[in-house]
Structure formats: structure tokens, C-alpha cells
Amino acid sequence: MAAPTKVNLEFPKLKNDLIIRAARGEKTERVPVWAMRQAGRYLPEFRELRAEHNFFKIVQTPPLACEITLQPIRRFQLDAAIIFCDILVINQALGMECVMVPGKGPTFPQPIAKPEDLKRLDKDVNVRDKLSYVFSAITLTRQELKGQVPLIGFAGAPWTLMAYSIEGGGSKTYSKSKKWLYTHVEASHQFLQILTDVIVPYLVCQVEAGAQLLQVFDSHAGILGKDLFCTFSLPYLKQIVTRVKDSLRSKSIKPVPMIVFAKDAHYGLEELNNSGYDVVGLDWTIQPQQARAVTSKVSLQGNLDPCAMYCNKDDLTSKVKQMLSQFGTQKYIANLGHGMYPDFPPESLETFVNAVHEISEKMNE
Amino acid sequence: MAAPTKVNLEFPKLKNDLIIRAARGEKTERVPVWAMRQAGRYLPEFRELRAEHNFFKIVQTPPLACEITLQPIRRFQLDAAIIFCDILVINQALGMECVMVPGKGPTFPQPIAKPEDLKRLDKDVNVRDKLSYVFSAITLTRQELKGQVPLIGFAGAPWTLMAYSIEGGGSKTYSKSKKWLYTHVEASHQFLQILTDVIVPYLVCQVEAGAQLLQVFDSHAGILGKDLFCTFSLPYLKQIVTRVKDSLRSKSIKPVPMIVFAKDAHYGLEELNNSGYDVVGLDWTIQPQQARAVTSKVSLQGNLDPCAMYCNKDDLTSKVKQMLSQFGTQKYIANLGHGMYPDFPPESLETFVNAVHEISEKMNE
Numbered sequence: 001m002a003a004p005t006k007v008n009l010e011f012p013k014l015k016n017d018l019i020i021r022a023a024r025g026e027k028t029e030r031v032p033v034w035a036m037r038q039a040g041r042y043l044p045e046f047r048e049l050r051a052e053h054n055f056f057k058i059v060q061t062p063p064l065a066c067e068i069t070l071q072p073i074r075r076f077q078l079d080a081a082i083i084f085c086d087i088l089v090i091n092q093a094l095g096m097e098c099v100m101v102p103g104k105g106p107t108f109p110q111p112i113a114k115p116e117d118l119k120r121l122d123k124d125v126n127v128r129d130k131l132s133y134v135f136s137a138i139t140l141t142r143q144e145l146k147g148q149v150p151l152i153g154f155a156g157a158p159w160t161l162m163a164y165s166i167e168g169g170g171s172k173t174y175s176k177s178k179k180w181l182y183t184h185v186e187a188s189h190q191f192l193q194i195l196t197d198v199i200v201p202y203l204v205c206q207v208e209a210g211a212q213l214l215q216v217f218d219s220h221a222g223i224l225g226k227d228l229f230c231t232f233s234l235p236y237l238k239q240i241v242t243r244v245k246d247s248l249r250s251k252s253i254k255p256v257p258m259i260v261f262a263k264d265a266h267y268g269l270e271e272l273n274n275s276g277y278d279v280v281g282l283d284w285t286i287q288p289q290q291a292r293a294v295t296s297k298v299s300l301q302g303n304l305d306p307c308a309m310y311c312n313k314d315d316l317t318s319k320v321k322q323m324l325s326q327f328g329t330q331k332y333i334a335n336l337g338h339g340m341y342p343d344f345p346p347e348s349l350e351t352f353v354n355a356v357h358e359i360s361e362k363m364n365e
Numbered sequence: 366m367a368a369p370t371k372v373n374l375e376f377p378k379l380k381n382d383l384i385i386r387a388a389r390g391e392k393t394e395r396v397p398v399w400a401m402r403q404a405g406r407y408l409p410e411f412r413e414l415r416a417e418h419n420f421f422k423i424v425q426t427p428p429l430a431c432e433i434t435l436q437p438i439r440r441f442q443l444d445a446a447i448i449f450c451d452i453l454v455i456n457q458a459l460g461m462e463c464v465m466v467p468g469k470g471p472t473f474p475q476p477i478a479k480p481e482d483l484k485r486l487d488k489d490v491n492v493r494d495k496l497s498y499v500f501s502a503i504t505l506t507r508q509e510l511k512g513q514v515p516l517i518g519f520a521g522a523p524w525t526l527m528a529y530s531i532e533g534g535g536s537k538t539y540s541k542s543k544k545w546l547y548t549h550v551e552a553s554h555q556f557l558q559i560l561t562d563v564i565v566p567y568l569v570c571q572v573e574a575g576a577q578l579l580q581v582f583d584s585h586a587g588i589l590g591k592d593l594f595c596t597f598s599l600p601y602l603k604q605i606v607t608r609v610k611d612s613l614r615s616k617s618i619k620p621v622p623m624i625v626f627a628k629d630a631h632y633g634l635e636e637l638n639n640s641g642y643d644v645v646g647l648d649w650t651i652q653p654q655q656a657r658a659v660t661s662k663v664s665l666q667g668n669l670d671p672c673a674m675y676c677n678k679d680d681l682t683s684k685v686k687q688m689l690s691q692f693g694t695q696k697y698i699a700n701l702g703h704g705m706y707p708d709f710p711p712e713s714l715e716t717f718v719n720a721v722h723e724i725s726e727k728m729n730e
Contacts, residue, residue, distance in 0.1 A: 172535070175672055175706050175708070181672075182672055183675050222650065224650075225702075226650070266632070267650055285591070307543040311548070
């Protein structure tokens with residue numbers, strides 16, 4: 001059991017700290033497992049609640065966000081909950097209006113089109129006030145979890161949030177935001193720093209509110225390639241982990257383990273190993289053994305192809321077995337290589353979770 | 366100069382065979398260069414012609430396809446032309462209706478939703494007749510090129526065409542088509558074989574019509590990951606190169622060099638090195654030296670980040686210099702890591718092409 005922190009003392013005692021130990025590289029008797037987007041549309045109870053409330057209404061209403069967060073925990077033997085939220089709340093806090101467009105996802109009607117638009121951002125936002133709904137949701141959920149499993153907090157990475165801000169939504173090529181990196185170098189760094197300066201207190205406040213691990217999602221890292229990643233993403237990812245941990249220490253709070261998930265950044269594993277994060281998340285295109293070979297300092301998280309969730313029980317179980325044999329059972333958190341898709345059968349997540357537990361326990365015997 | 370083939374004899378003598386020699390691993394005095402989508406919307410003369418005719422009308426009208434193919438050749442010192450066409454003509458030949466939806470790209474109103482839908486495909490299509498417009502366009506263009514540079518023919522890879530057919534268009538996750546790979550294994554192989562059996566004669570006919578190199582685009586390889594790629598893409602890519610070359614030999618035509626471009630398949634470079642293709646194309650996320658280390662059998666093509674085309678002349682030139690120093694000047698065809706985007710300045714392609722020539726010539730001195 002991890003040593004209790006100042007924050008932990010205010011909450012029910014943690015009964016399952018597997019994921020925290022795995023993240024810290026400590027011995028685990030079985031492999032902890034969770035799934036990105038485990039609280040999501042693939043669950044009928046999520047769709048039911050979502051039919052009544054719009055997406056950001058749920059995010060901004062702590063009892064609703066708590067309820068959604070707990071839904072998969074009630075169904076499956078997951079080893080962690082992750083607070084229901086969206087990475088774009090940072091942009092909203094900076095003053096960007098964000099609307100959920102059906103079939104298209106979150107969209108900024110007024111994207112940051114040119115460097116001058118950065119002036120529109122409320123750089124001096126009081127994060128603790130502006131995003132208090134997230135912290136309230138975390139505190140409530142931590143209470144409601146009753147120590148069953150740890151609660152993960154998260155944020156989008158600066159590059160990913162910058163890309164969304166400029167594109168206005170998703171994109172195939174991210175050419176508008178990459179154009180900034182090539183032609184507005186200084187403004188790009190300014191923007192990334194503005195985002196970083198909001199992300200750091202956001203994550204610190206999440207821990208103060210009760211988050212027991214933190215994950216930073218660099219969902220659009222893959223479009224960058226190594227040179228751009230090392231110039232425009234990695235320095236800010238490092239700044240975040242350093243400043244968040246320093247800030248927690250300065251408040252006499254034991255730093256929580258931090259996970260970085262730079263999707264499709266196959267080219268950057270060595271750099272991520274040296275980034276200061278405790279855990280590196282992997283997408284499914286990365287071979288576990290190759291990742292292990294260059295990431296001795298960190299624990300790994302991942303990375304089953306999410307579409308394997310379409311498999312029947314036997315096939316899915318044998319894929320889990322293969323994944324575990326490739327990663328081994330230590331310094332490892334089982335997960336998918338990306339989030340749950342809306343049409344996945346809920347039973348597949350049950351199969352996945354139970355297979356990770358049963359097979360890894362046997363491997364550890 | 367490469368030995369003339371039966372086909373070459375019917376056409377104007379080739380004056381620049383740099384790309385053919387580079388593809389075959391023969392010595393080149395300077396690095397040949399072309400750009401994927403070099404005939405495209407970034408050119409005002411393309412947009413002008415495109416405003417008058419719909420996309421597939423141009424593809425199906427040899428003088429128009431020829432004109433579009435020649436447009437970038439008139440402007441830039443490119444070392445190859447690539448016939449203007451679309452990878453989805455294979456699906457059209459199989460009987461699938463395809464429409465160009467503005468802002469969305471080519472779309473199949475009636476996708477292949479379930480295995481039974483494969484019955485709708487016209488497996489016994491006479492490729493030579495059905496796609497005669499492509500072959501006529503190639504022959505005309507080869508004549509009009511007057512031997513200035515070689516003409517590249519191309520096809521989509523079976524997996525990429527299968528993915529498009531099932532999704533009905535583009536997709537973020539390609540989860541519908543990947544679901545087939547996990548749940549309709551036999552039907553997936555059937556579909557891939559149907560596509561392969563059309564692609565092979567399609568490519569052979571392109572060479573007979575005058576194509577001097579061939580490229581196979583596996584644009585959606587990256588979504589697969591290694592296991593699925595090795596099961597559902599690679600075997601068909603290999604079948605294509607083997608059967609096309611055998612078929613050409615059986616017709617006493619010297620096989621042309623073949624390029625495989627499996628975009629984002631960073632996990633499969635060793636397999637592609639052993640696939641039988643002469644050249645492996647690389648996207649921009651792959652480090653040139655790492656690719657060289659595992660691809661001793663093939664020449665490499667690529668791989669500047671396309672968005673570097675937004676750079677000013679000096680920055681772009683120094684990026685070309687870096688690329689050339691990483692790849693070296695031999696067994697190498699310079700290209701972008703993906704196609705030209707519609708908003709690229711045409712002058713950037715000029716800078717790119719001239720920089721490749723000038724810098725590589727100096728390196729070879």
C-alpha cells in the first residue's frame with residue numbers, strides 16, 4: 001500500500017493500489033487494468049444519461065460527472081476510475097467557446113486563426129475558480145468510490161490543445177496548426193506556454209481535490225514527427241511533469257504518479273523514457289518488446305488494438321494473453337491502445353479486464 | 366540509361382532515367398525527386414480545369430488526365446510524372462458507385478456493409494476494357510512527355526481499398542473495416558483477394574500502356590498495427606509485386622521498378638524490405654537512418670513533412686539539406702512523406718525540387 005499523502009487522509013482508505021504501485025515500478029501481484037474512455041457511449045446507462053443532458057452540462061455538473069465516472073466501476077473489476085471530463089475544458093477556461101456538434105465532436109466556432117488571436121485568451125484565468133466544477137467532481141467521486149480503486153485525473157497536452165484551438169475541431173492533416181509551427185515559431189511557443197501555464201495548476205488542483213494519478217493526453221503527437229515533437233511538444237510535457245510535482249511537494253503533498261500518452265509517437269519513445277513521467281502509454285501500433293527495450297526508466301501502459309474488442313471471448317482472451325506475455329507482469333498497466341469506441345460490446349471490456357487479472361495472476365505464481 | 370523494354374521502343378526515347386536507376390539501386394549523379402499529389406489543387410491551372418469538370422470526368426477523359434499530369438512537369442524540374450487518376454477506380458471497375466462529395470472526398474453511397482455484399486462485386490470484370498480510360502491516358506501522356514521524364518502508374522493496395530469500400534469514405538478509426546478483420550476473417554481474405562485479382566492486371570496493363578514505374582499506395586496501413594498488417598495487408602502486397610513482375614516477364618516485358626508506400630507502417634519496415642518491392646516509401650514520422658538500418662535490400666523514397674512546404678525558402682532548403690544528409694544520395698528518391706496539400710504555395714515545390722538537385726549534386730562531387 002502506498003504511503004498515505006496529505007490528501008489521501010481526507011478520503012476513505014484505498015483498498016486497491018495496484019495501479020499506483022505499477023506506475024511507481026513497485027511489485028504487483030497482478031496486472032492492473034483500466035480502459036481509456038471506459039466511461040462512454042458503449043454503455044447503455046451512459047447513453048441514457050447523455051440523452052437527457054448535453055455533453056458539457058454533464059462535465060460541468062459534479063453529480064452527473066461522478067455518476068458517469070462510476071458507471072464502468074460498477075460493472076467491471078477495473079483497477080482505476082478516470083474522472084469524466086474533456087481535454088478542451090482548458091480552452092474553455094481560457095475563454096474559447098466550445099460546442100459539441102453531433103457527428104463531428106467538440107468544435108470551436110471561433111478558432112485561433114492567427115497569432116493576434118492569442119490576445120483573446122484569458123491568460124490570467126484563475127484556474128481554481130474557473131474549473132472548480134472539475135475539482136468538485138473529483139472530490140465527490142473520490143468519496144463515492146469509497147476507496148475501491150484510485151481515481152485518475154487528466155489533461156490534454158499543450159500541442160494537442162493548440163492543434164484543436166487552431167483547427168477548430170478534428171482534422172485529417174492538422175495542416176493549419178502545423179503551419180504555425182513552421183511559420184509562427186515564436187507565437188507557437190507563446191501559445192504552448194499559455195496552455196502549459198493553465199495545465200499545471202489545473203493538474204495540481206486535481207490532486208488537491210483527490211486525484212490519485214494523472215494522465216496527460218497528447219492525442220495529436222503522431223502528426224508531428226520527431227523534429228516537431230521534440231521542439232513543440234516534449235519540452236512542454238516535461239515542464240508539466242516537473243512543475244506539477246514540484247508544486248505538490250511545495251504544498252507538502254506527495255506527488256502522484258504521472259502518465260504521458262503521446263499517441264502515435266513511435267519515434268519518441270526514448271525521449272518519453274527520459275521525460276520525467278512515471279508511465280508511458282503506448283498506442284497499439286507499437287511492439288511491446290521494442291518499447292521495453294528503450295524505456296527502462298518507466299512503467300508502460302497499453303496497448304491492445306481497441307478493435308480487438310469486436311472479437312469473441314476466446315479470441316480476445318488469447319490476444320490479452322499475447323499482450324501480457326510481451327509486456328510481462330511488472331511495471332505494467334494493461335489498457336487499450338486508444339479509447340473504447342461507441343459500438344464496442346460492454347461484455348468485451350469485462351472479458352478484457354478479467355483476462356488481464358486471471359492470466360497475470362497465473363503468470364506471477 | 367536503363368535497357369529499353371519492349372514497351373519503351375514504341376515511345377520517345379527517355380532522356381532522364383534517374384528515378385528508374387535510383388529505384389533499381391544503380392548509381393545516380395543526383396537524387397531524383399517528385400512529389401505525391403504533384404498534380405493537384407495547389408496549382409491554379411489545376412483548379413481552373415477542375416472548375417469546369419468534375420473529378421471523375423477528368424480521370425475518365427484521357428486528354429484531361431494527360432493535361433493535369435503534365436501541369437507540374439511544365440512548371441518544375443521534376444524527375445517523374447505520375448498519371449492523374451484515383452485509387453478508387455478499382456472499386457468502380459468492380460461495380461461500386463463512387464461520388465465526389467465536396468469537403469468530404471470520394472464516397473461510396475452503398476458501401477460493402479456485410480460479407481454478403483461481396484456478391485455485388487463484378488469479380489469477372491475485364492480490367493483492360495473497363496479501365497481502358499486509364500491506359501489510354503497513360504499512353505497519351507507517355508507520348509506527350511516526349512521522353513522528358515518517366516511516367517509512374519499506380520494503384521491502391523487491397524487493404525486500403527477494402528477499408529474505403531466498407532467505411533464508405535474516410536474514417537478516424539476505420540473501426541467498421543477493422544471489425545471485419547477480427548470477425549469476418551474469411552470474408553476479409555476473400556475481399557482482399559478479389560481486389561488483388563483486379564489490381565494485378567490493372568498494373569500490368571498500365572505498364573503495357575506505357576507506365577515506367579509503379580507505386581502501390583497502402584494509405585491506411587498505419588491503422589492496422591503489425592499483426593493485422595502482416596495478416597491482411599502484406600501477403601497481398603507481396604502477391605501483387607510477384608504476380609505483376611511474373612506477368613510482365615511472361616509477356617517478354619522487362620518488369621518496371623515497383624514502389625510500395627505503406628503510410629504510417631513504421632512497425633513493418635523490415636517486412637517491407639523483404640516484400641519484393643524495389644522501393645519502400647516512407648512517411649515523415651520515420652527517421653531516415655533508422656529506416657536505412659533495416660532496409661538494406663531496397664531503395665527508399667520520402668519523406669519530408671509535407672507541412673514543411675509552408676516554410677520560407679531558406680528554412681525549406683535547410684530541411685532538404687538535413688533530409689539528404691540523413692538518407693544519403695544513393696538508392697534514394699526524394700519526395701514528401703505524404704501528398705501536396707491544396708494550400709501549399711507552388712513556389713515551395715520549386716524550392717524543394719531545386720534544392721534536392723543542387724544539394725545532392727554537390728554531395729556527389
